Amino acid sequence: MPDMKAVKRALVHPMQRRLINPLGRKVSPTLLETTGRKSGQPRVTAVGGRMIDGAFWLVSEHGEHSDYVKNIKADPAVRVRLKGTWHTGIAQLLPDDDPRARLQQLPGGNSAVVRLVGTDLLSIRIDLT
Template sequence: MARRIPRWLARAPIPLYRHGLGRLLGRRLLMLEHRGRRTGLPRYVVLEVADREPGCLFIASGHGQDSQWFRNLRADPRVRVWTGPHQGVPARAAVLTGEETRQRLEIYRRRHRRAAAALGRTLDIPELRDTGPLPADVATRLPLVRLDLDEG
């Protein structure tokens, strides 16, 4: 069973990003603005960047497909991103396939061994702590999202 971070702690970095101080949190975190699927109002969440490529970022839904932000992205993939040099950059979200998720999580495990082990403990996904193959259902338990940044 995944442990929940207290809501006040999870939301604590949001004012930093809103006041232009998100850079203090480094490049491993981002603030994501998404739209509520029922209200259409802007919503904010701070997440870890699992991987990055030129023009895109990858984030994980630690609480699976039930996370509100994840469900909102599925309803409306248009978002804005704050991280490092990117401040309110429009982006488009896309949920990765099972195979793409496994490949990205393998990269994450290699690059961030300690963080992957901690994530595996927190989310009760022991395979993230090991070096063996990831299970076929890992994309269901830990879906990944690609954010394509519109830096134009």
């Protein structure tokens, strides 16, 4: 029997990479910049999240399968653009946090999409400096 999470990721990932992410980088008020683990170049991804108690929180829909999560694992120093201003920070992957409960604290529209297309939800906290 095929791994249904892998099948879902295989269907969703190309659409996100070629359509949703390029559009999101142009229109999203919230962007995450990581350093490419192979290229060393800045990589920008539109994300949905929220400031909670001085830290920026988000949930990765594909967890450690997401390229930006792989980049964070290689180098946790990131930048986040909030309301047009870039902030530096250190990202922490939190596999012990309940990502479904976390999504209830984050923006509703993005959270609904993450729940719909997500396969391996992973909470991420970015401590802004």
